[in-house]
Amino acid sequence: DVKVTQSSRYLVKRTGEKVFLECVQDMDHENMFWYRQDPGLGLRLIYFSYDVKMKEKGDIPEGYSVSREKKERFSLILESTSTNQTSMYLCASSFWTGGPDTQYFGPGTRLTVL
Amino acid sequence: DQQVKQNSPSLSVQEGRISILNCDYTNSMFDYFLWYKKYPAEGPTFLISISSIKDKNEDGRFTVFLNKSAKHLSLHIVPSQPGDSAVYFCAASEMMINFGNEKLTFGTGTRLTIIP
Numbered sequence: 001d002v003k004v005t006q007s008s009r010y011l012v013k014r015t016g017e018k019v020f021l022e023c024v025q026d027m028d029h030e031n032m033f034w035y036r037q038d039p040g041l042g043l044r045l046i047y048f049s050y051d052v053k054m055k056e057k058g059d060i061p062e063g064y065s066v067s068r069e070k071k072e073r074f075s076l077i078l079e080s081t082s083t084n085q086t087s088m089y090l091c092a093s094s095f096w097t098g099g100p101d102t103q104y105f106g107p108g109t110r111l112t113v114l
Numbered sequence: 115d116q117q118v119k120q121n122s123p124s125l126s127v128q129e130g131r132i133s134i135l136n137c138d139y140t141n142s143m144f145d146y147f148l149w150y151k152k153y154p155a156e157g158p159t160f161l162i163s164i165s166s167i168k169d170k171n172e173d174g175r176f177t178v179f180l181n182k183s184a185k186h187l188s189l190h191i192v193p194s195q196p197g198d199s200a201v202y203f204c205a206a207s208e209m210m211i212n213f214g215n216e217k218l219t220f221g222t223g224t225r226l227t228i229i230p
Contacts, residue, residue: 004157033217040123042203042222043158058217090157102148103218105157 003027004106006091012112019078021109023091030096032074033103034058034066036087043090049074050096081113117141118206120221128229133191135224137204140185144206148218149178149189152201161202162189191226199228 007022023032033048035058045058047066055066063085067075074093078085088110092103119138127133137147145166150158164171164178164187171178177190191198205218 009155035220040222042118042120043205043220045217045219048217056217059219092157102160102163105150105159107155107157 004091004093004104006089006106006109008109009107010110010112012114013081014114015082016080017113019081019111021076021078021089021091021111023074023076023093023106024072025074025091025093025104026072027093027095027104028071029093029104030071031094031101031103032068033092033094034064034074034076035090035092036060037090037108038087046076078111081111083113085111086113087111116222117144118204118219118221120202120204120224122224123222124225124227126227126229127194129196130193133189133194133198133226133228135189135191135202135204135226137187137189137221138185139187139206141206141219142185143208144219146207147178147180147187148205148207149176150203150205150220152203152223158203194226194228196228196230199226201225 004025034046035043037043049055049068065077088108090108091106094101094103148163149161151161152158162176180187201223203223204221207218
């Protein structure tokens, strides 16, 4: 069974604080993704990575950065949080098959920025 | 610019009847489509997929239909069960063999409620 874990289920931060969200997968997947989910907007891709130290911007990368130092870990960094970053953050991973493949998701982190 | 649209935010269906969830897309380069199901406080889980070389794919109670000319796909659940109550997302991608094409574009989701 594929397992994708996220470091926290719930986080509450104040505006301007730095936040690290960590994601770990145990299936040796090449691809890892960070999404945010907001009501009425669905899932929107923030960043993804297809290999260690590689990263690609998704649809909404502004205000975020990522780090992938090891194949199994993909971190999302919010350098200086703002209230509009209050959201559900979801990590996912998949094999590289030369095309789209099933993505496996973690349980999500509900971030509230006050 | 919403390239994948689910125009019904919610849907209620009687247990045992058919549930039909719809999804429209605008990007003609999309040729691979997936449906995900999400329960509260959990991540989405993969349900079923279809590539553009097919117009139908079936897996148990779940069938996905693809109408390429209309840029429309639908998910049919027959018979609907209370455990099917969840948010359903459709997603689309391109099949090109190239780094960067593994990403999915998701719709806004439809909350399905099955009434016992």
